[in-house]
Amino acid sequence: MEICVLVKQVPSTDKVQIDEETGTMIRSELESELNPLDMYAVEEAVRIKENTPQTKITVVTMGPSSAEYALKEAISMGCDEGVLLTDRKFAGADTLATAYTLTQYLKDKQYDIIFAGERATDGETGQVGPSVGTQLDIPILTYVNKIINITNDTITVQRAVEGGNEIIQTQLPALITVVKEINEPRLPNLENKLKAKKSIIKIVSNQELKIEEEKLGLKGSPTRVVKVFYPKISRNGEKVVVKTPQEALEKITSFLKEKGVIS
């Protein structure tokens, strides 16, 4: 079986500084890491490999050259090889342009399953996975929390949707985005870590992909960030140190009545 995992490198901090003038992230001082939600996709792929002989996992990302570390992290968890799509021309891509570039790389490969995380912890759009699947014209299974069965040409999964779980089957190849509850990603051990360190990441630039420039990066992105601003989150609420549970109950009840939550 041939498996591909799409990953992203994200800043490894919650404290992201924004240049309010230009609306861009101040990346200079930022450490980056493999998107935590992508680890579940990697783990699921590795588990399939462990149960299915002759499975090969390729992990693919689009990003700056430093994104190599995210790929190596995935390799240390058990992926076989890493591919980095990197080119100055790719920079500034929104979800559609990113998905387009990834698709152009993936379209002539023969993957049975393409995995992706539910979303990245920085952009939080969750759009690239489904967009890639659609552009490749293969079925998309989003919010998967359990893989029930895989045959030669079908896959049956459980999806976490509003109010419960849906079980659905589709044909392979398919693109699958997984949620956190699907598994517990493994810790890489020293041996795999060293192997990953030595692994050679395949670098693919636009010289190879030959995508017309109007479809790449900022030029190929139909959405534009017009402005970025800091929201005001603090409220001037009331804070009471209560002496008895009864007092707390009274406070809460009268608040709920005032706001019309209870009668």
Add this chain to the structure above:
Amino acid sequence: MIEYRKVTTTTVEKLRKILKNDALLIYDDTESLKSYSNDESGGEYYANMPEVVVKPETKEQISQIIKLANNEMIPITPRGAGSGLAGADIPIFGGIVISLERMNKIIEIDSENLVAVVEPGVVTNDLCRIVSEKGLYYAGYPMSVETSFIGGNVATNAGGSKVIKYGNTAHHILGLEMVMPDGEIVEYGGKRRKDSSGYNLLQLFIGSEGTLGIFTKIYVNLIPQPGKVVDLLVPFESVEKAISNVAPLMVETKSLPSGIEFIDKKSIYYASKYTGMKLPYQDEVESYLIVQYEATSLQEIEELYEKGGKALQKNGAKDVFIADNRSNSEKIWRMRRNWLESLKAVDPYVPTGDVVVPTSKIPEMMKYINEVSNEFKIDIPVAGHAADGNLHPAPLKPKNLPPNEWKTLSEEILGKIAMKAAQMGGAISGEHGVGFIKKELLKKTKPKQYKWMQEVKEAFDPNNIMNPGKLF
């Protein structure tokens, strides 16, 4: 024995006048007073009610309160976050509890001199976070950073997981402003890094557990942030194998980890139940080490974990897992950090031992703890800071045993273990302090030193107003 007087309504009126704000005083309100009656040392077993609680906001208020207490012969118990494990902040004679919760300002972060000046009620975790935003690092890292105050860390000379590389709290304190037992306000040390003018009284107050005065300002040493951190999770088939790796790891790799933590199978069992997570090889191994390295560059950190990991593998580690990002680090540390909480889920008042031995003696110490566990037929999970020989045995109460019997029994068990540690060239407390729970052990294991400690105490506090019943 000094006769203390009770807090009267007149005393309370005087206190109100000093504080000028009724919100800073608790009196006549049993529910509220109760939360100042104990700490994390053993819950209800050791609790005692204060007569009045004050929450001063300035050193002048503290000074006046202490003068008042001297005049009226009322005992004072200083209190930080209440996360102590030896009962040092329990008001065993009632009297006045001075809670430092309102003295919680970070006064200054001096990036030029690499010093932070803070009030005692600052949560150590907040200090760490705020200085890290400036690329700086407070290396004193007690494991309870999420709750404990820096003042309490200084009062107990807290340790934590990074002592092997950075030293305990005493190594990070450059100066203290204190209200002395007679109410006088005095500064010891400051932003200077050297001082050979006279006795080093500064070090005397670190670890004095509130018996020699109250800190009102703390000068904390900062260092540049290491930037890169890697954690190694290392399972071992036996406790001996794990422990026997600690010293050689440092010798063979010629590099100091920032920490080597130890956790045994029983602890893993409870922590796993509590956190709902599983570590690799959990059912097959007897113990784990968590080795942490810090460095400034990626290359340096990679070299460190490769060298360290290989040494551990060569010396019998079942495997070596590497975490060099936040998600994986969190996985490795979650069980260790939730250790005490997971035991409290089984036994809410679990007492925690705090013995320290020379690092080479840890295997012997572990063996002894095991013997005691068998002798008393009591489950004793152990976790600790292996790199500095500091172990925390935590005997769990058998379900059917009545609490009062358990108090006596658990004190006997921990007493035995502590005495053994002292005999091995260790001490009865590594980082939690003596409080009042371990004062008998202190007297037994350091009889001559104890006498001199008493002399010091009397010289500073002849009325025995400051935190009486602790240490002595």
Add this chain to the structure above:
Amino acid sequence: MNQEYKGVWTIAEVNDGKIETVSYELLSWGKDLATKLNVELSSVVISNKAENLDSLIQHGADNVYYVEDEKLEHFYPDVHTNILKKMVEDFKPEIILASATTKGRTLMPALAAKLNTGLTADCTDFEIEEKTRSLIQIRPAIGGNVMAKIKTITKPQMATVRPKSKLPLAKDENRKGKITKIKYDEELYQSKYRWIEFKKDKTSVQPLQQADVIVAGGKGLKKSENFKYLQNLSKKLKGAVGATRAVVDMGWIDYSHQVGLSGKTVSPKLYIAIGISGAVQHLAGMSSSKYIIAINKDPEAPIFKVSDLGIVCDALDILPLLEKEIKSGDKND
């Protein structure tokens, strides 16, 4: 060149024939935009059955396009995408809004890819740029640390909208509109998916993101058993149970209840945070709730910075009382 694109569309969600509340919320946003642009507002329903389509009109729609076929019983991304692609090509709306539910967040990226247009995820607010009549899409980014204003330079302009970010308009029984039933060729309904079954989640009365009230718990609950108080309380308030990452990681409650950066983002009318200190990651997922009540024993807990009512006390002291004493808001009970 995009002149021919006109009108605002919202994608209604239908579950077993019943129109979901999020559909009305979308109409409320849509009405705003359609009024500013002086265009018609249409709601698209794709289903095998649908009750009371008039209610969409009564809540603000000028048109309802109802694509009905027995094959549309379940949500198959390929079929729904193909239908919508065809409709957009035929009717050319300038704006399409869908709810940021699992359905919306699956369908919309697929549709945007097919139409080769832009899509903005999980918006919480919209504006119309007067000069250009462009849709300004406002969404939180980077864990709610910042807000971004985003514009789409292609047509249609597409966005998913965070549930509960706007109240539905009051129902107007006299409002008139047009319901158009649409049938497409069989081949459009051919799917690569096969539906098997749906397993209902029993712990919550309703899905987290659609709940008006969320009662959420953190480590202050001390142990997993104490979530039973939250479950009972949330049932009485017709709400759902939320949780922090810490307690989900500890296995106290399922991941489906997790609120925050690596969980769900919610904006209920009322969020009750019990024993939650309020790590930035958690706040990112709930700080846009209309009202927030926080119960925590640490007076300095960051959760109090975002709360309208903060109660400083141990959650476990008051939970039993709260669970017992709070009465249901439903007068018919």
